[in-house]
Amino acid sequence: MDYDNRETVLSVKDLVVKFTLRGQELTAIRGVSLDLYKGESLAIVGESGSGKSVFTKSFIGLLDANGRVDSGEILYKGKNIAAYKSEKDWLTIRGREIAMVFQDPMTSLSPLKTIGKQILEAVTLHRGLKGKEAKDCVIDILNDVGISNPEQRYSQYPHEFSGGMRQRVVIAISIACNPNILICDEPTTALDVTIQAQILDLLKKLQAKYRLTIIYITHDLGVVANVADRIAVMYSGDIVEVGLCDEVFYNPQHPYTWALLSSLPQLGVKGEPLYSIKGTPPNLFMEIKGDAFAVRNPTPLEIDFVERPPYFPVSPTHIARTWLLDPRAPQVEKPPLIQTISQRRGKGADYA
Numbered sequence: 001m002d003y004d005n006r007e008t009v010l011s012v013k014d015l016v017v018k019f020t021l022r023g024q025e026l027t028a029i030r031g032v033s034l035d036l037y038k039g040e041s042l043a044i045v046g047e048s049g050s051g052k053s054v055f056t057k058s059f060i061g062l063l064d065a066n067g068r069v070d071s072g073e074i075l076y077k078g079k080n081i082a083a084y085k086s087e088k089d090w091l092t093i094r095g096r097e098i099a100m101v102f103q104d105p106m107t108s109l110s111p112l113k114t115i116g117k118q119i120l121e122a123v124t125l126h127r128g129l130k131g132k133e134a135k136d137c138v139i140d141i142l143n144d145v146g147i148s149n150p151e152q153r154y155s156q157y158p159h160e161f162s163g164g165m166r167q168r169v170v171i172a173i174s175i176a177c178n179p180n181i182l183i184c185d186e187p188t189t190a191l192d193v194t195i196q197a198q199i200l201d202l203l204k205k206l207q208a209k210y211r212l213t214i215i216y217i218t219h220d221l222g223v224v225a226n227v228a229d230r231i232a233v234m235y236s237g238d239i240v241e242v243g244l245c246d247e248v249f250y251n252p253q254h255p256y257t258w259a260l261l262s263s264l265p266q267l268g269v270k271g272e273p274l275y276s277i278k279g280t281p282p283n284l285f286m287e288i289k290g291d292a293f294a295v296r297n298p299t300p301l302e303i304d305f306v307e308r309p310p311y312f313p314v315s316p317t318h319i320a321r322t323w324l325l326d327p328r329a330p331q332v333e334k335p336p337l338i339q340t341i342s343q344r345r346g347k348g349a350d351y352a
């Protein structure tokens with residue numbers, strides 16, 4: 001991925017997403033901006049409940065019925081799709097422009113139709129193919145996603161496939177729709193480690209062949225080093241840091257990113273207990289003042305409790321929303337473990 005000549009495919013500006021629950025309002029996404037670049041693979045990382053799924057579901061009009069985009073824009077091909085209201089509008093985007101692969105493949109597969117038929121429907125609808133041509137295309141895609149004996153597998157039902165194979169079928173259906181952007185929402189979380197690695201490899205291969213832009217969602221920072229060009233760190237409905245994979249691993253700026261990295265088992269010191277982040281994320285029903293991580297941050301600044309920080313640039317490809325980057329901020333030492341990681345820079349990807 002060449003970031004000097006990057007081209008924006010999707011641009012999110014100040015997005016606010018709210019839900020109404022038992023008459024009360026909850027803010028799940030709190031004014032997030034993000035540009036997605038053509039052909040990249042961007043990982044969105046953050047603990048469970050930080051808003052990764054809600055954020056990306058808003059790109060395809062799949063927010064739950066009690067949710068809505070309250071303000072902000074999602075610009076795609078010159079249109080603000082955040083303003084789309086009808087299912088008819090969303091059908092011009094969902095699947096054919098932006099497709100999503102979910103954690104549990106069974107939510108996207110019909111148990112009553114053969115997998116061949118399910119992929120065939122997508123090929124017919126989105127690629128305008130018919131008859132033998134359409135069927136050949138399905139067989140090609142099954143091959144591409146690594147399903148052996150595709151002719152035979154074609155007439156089988158989802159229950160005849162293993163979890164990993166089902167996830168391949170779901171990926172095949174997404175590919176059949178010929179999307180520009182593929183969002184993979186924790187696609188391997190339910191799978192065992194070996195299968196996980198295979199699916200990640202598969203996505204990499206498909207990305208090159210079909211020139212996809214991929215958003216890869218995970219709560220596991222350890223996984224992303226292998227898949228992502230860029231990492232966006234999400235905390236409490238906000239993206240607090242974005243940078244190239246190396247920048248986020250070796251030169252992290254936000255205290256939450258420090259905490260996330262410190263809790264990676266791969267970085268732990270043998271014989272010492274694993275670092276865990278103290279406290280709990282803020283209540284999203286309440287207004288959050290200042291930096292949402294301040295109350296859990298072991299070394300907060302006074303201003304962290306008062307005013308929300310803006311994004312400060314660290315490099316042309318790296319930004320972080322922390323007052324520590326303000327020129328007026330006092331010098332705060334990074335935790336020792338994080339300093340050690342920084343020193344490892346250039347010595348190979350040993351965080352993976």
Ligand SMILES: Nc1ncnc2c1ncn2[C@@H]1O[C@H](COP(=O)(O)OP(=O)(O)O)[C@@H](O)[C@H]1O
Pocket residue numbers: 019020021026028046047048049050051052053054055064065066067284
């Ligand atoms: N339909 C809904 N109604 C109320 N709150 C919701 C709804 N869907 C998601 N949320 C809340 O939005 C926040 C972000 O959720 P989500 O995006 O699913 O997190 P993640 O994918 O990072 O685990 C969570 O606090 C969650 O409880």
Ligand SMILES: [Mg+2]
Pocket residue numbers: 052053054185
């Ligand atoms: Mg999620």
